[in-house]
Amino acid sequence: MDLEKYTLGIGDRFAHQGEAQLNALIKAEKAGVHVAPVWNKSFREHQTVGSNHAETKKEADEAINALNWPGNYYVDADHINLSNVGEFLDYANFFTIDVADHIGEKADEEDINQFVKSNTRLIGNTEIPGIQNASQVTENAIREIGEKYLYAAQKAGEVYRFIADKKGGDHFVAEVSMDETDLPQTPLELLVILSALAHKNIPLQTLAPKFSGRFNKGIDYVGDISQFEKEFKADIQVLDFAVREFDLPENLKLSIHTGSDKFSIYPVIGKIIRKYNKGIHVKTAGTTWLAEVIGMCLAGDDGLEMAKRIYRTAYNQVEKLTEAYAAVIDIDQNQLPEPEKVNNWKAEEFANTLRHVPDHPQYNPHFRQLMHVSYKIAAQMGAEYTGLLKKYEDTIAAEVTENLFEGHIKRLFF
Numbered sequence: 001m002d003l004e005k006y007t008l009g010i011g012d013r014f015a016h017q018g019e020a021q022l023n024a025l026i027k028a029e030k031a032g033v034h035v036a037p038v039w040n041k042s043f044r045e046h047q048t049v050g051s052n053h054a055e056t057k058k059e060a061d062e063a064i065n066a067l068n069w070p071g072n073y074y075v076d077a078d079h080i081n082l083s084n085v086g087e088f089l090d091y092a093n094f095f096t097i098d099v100a101d102h103i104g105e106k107a108d109e110e111d112i113n114q115f116v117k118s119n120t121r122l123i124g125n126t127e128i129p130g131i132q133n134a135s136q137v138t139e140n141a142i143r144e145i146g147e148k149y150l151y152a153a154q155k156a157g158e159v160y161r162f163i164a165d166k167k168g169g170d171h172f173v174a175e176v177s178m179d180e181t182d183l184p185q186t187p188l189e190l191l192v193i194l195s196a197l198a199h200k201n202i203p204l205q206t207l208a209p210k211f212s213g214r215f216n217k218g219i220d221y222v223g224d225i226s227q228f229e230k231e232f233k234a235d236i237q238v239l240d241f242a243v244r245e246f247d248l249p250e251n252l253k254l255s256i257h258t259g260s261d262k263f264s265i266y267p268v269i270g271k272i273i274r275k276y277n278k279g280i281h282v283k284t285a286g287t288t289w290l291a292e293v294i295g296m297c298l299a300g301d302d303g304l305e306m307a308k309r310i311y312r313t314a315y316n317q318v319e320k321l322t323e324a325y326a327a328v329i330d331i332d333q334n335q336l337p338e339p340e341k342v343n344n345w346k347a348e349e350f351a352n353t354l355r356h357v358p359d360h361p362q363y364n365p366h367f368r369q370l371m372h373v374s375y376k377i378a379a380q381m382g383a384e385y386t387g388l389l390k391k392y393e394d395t396i397a398a399e400v401t402e403n404l405f406e407g408h409i410k411r412l413f414f
């Protein structure tokens with residue numbers, strides 16, 4: 001199963017926006033760019049919402065059939081590990097094997113020695129594109145990186161083989177993710193990590209490293225864009241080299257995660273992948289929930305009331321809602337409007353405050369980040385919330401499609 005060059009991670013919290021999201025990809029298709037959809041949902045998200053992967057697959061199947069999507073599509077068991085992969089096996093054909101928790105755990109000394117030995121060809125090699133200073137590539141450097149990442153690669157191998165035993169290696173796409181960690185990986189680390197994954201015979205097609213800068217939920221990238229550009233370019237070059245050197249799948253590409261709207265770096269990523277003729281996988285799922293709330297609040301008074309209620313509830317439990325997300329949100333509580341004030345807002349003001357239009361005077365990134373992590377509150381409302389999704393289906397779908405196409409796809413692929 002060969003993953004397409006361009007793929008977009010979609011999927012929404014409540015499995016109602018399958019067609020609306022796919023419509024954004026159909027718009028891209030009509031404009032001449034093929035982007036294959038990947039419905040992703042993690043174990044954590046299923047737990048928060050009270051959903052399961054059978055429902056995710058059903059949403060994908062129904063949208064694909066309803067809109068006659070012309071190509072392949074994928075259902076991703078996102079951020080899984082050995083303890084929870086079981087319940088995804090029957091419904092996923094894409095597995096994001098998450099080993100971030102094992103970074104820094106040390107493999108057996110003998111394994112590390114063996115690994116270092118197998119990489120002697122890299123030492124001092126001046127021909128590795130993306131590695132500017134060949135003198136950094138010493139035996140010691142490889143050993144240090146091996147000590148940090150080899151064990152994680154071994155764990156990824158265990159999960160990969162578990163899935164391959166059950167499904168057959170040709171019946172799914174494997175991604176390895178290391179993005180949910182504190183420190184970004186350098187291009188040299190990426191090179192050695194790819195060596196380790198190849199060493200463990202994982203035919204991964206996408207890899208999600210951690211990049212430098214902040215990728216906060218729902219809002220734009222925060223960091224030095226020119227620094228990001230250099231790093232991303234070096235990563236792409238290293239990846240290209242690794243494919244040849246370690247005999248990894250030809251179509252291996254980077255995967256960019258986290259629920260952020262990476263608007264300001266999309267054009268940079270787009271420019272580099274086109275220049276080097278590389279693919280990309282970008283996960284966007286979290287943003288659709290926000291488009292849904294915006295559509296709902298614009299559609300009718302009860303929709304606006306629901307949106308206000310979610311905010312009010314979230315405002316009163318900011319600490320509790322945000323504690324699990326310290327690495328991926330930056331909310332200044334002083335910048336959050338008081339619920340009494342929000343109660344007087346008209347629909348447009350609520351929508352403009354929430355919608356990610358960076359230079360709109362009413363846009364409030366603190367408000368948006370808090371709403372991003374508040375889908376749990378909507379989940380607790382159950383049918384009361386999903387009933388409104390059905391009632392205002394058309395307005396909400398338009399908002400969802402527009403957000404994905406104008407906000408994400410156009411900035412990245414055109």
Ligand SMILES: [Zn+2]
Nearest residue numbers: 177179257258
């Ligand atoms: Zn991720």
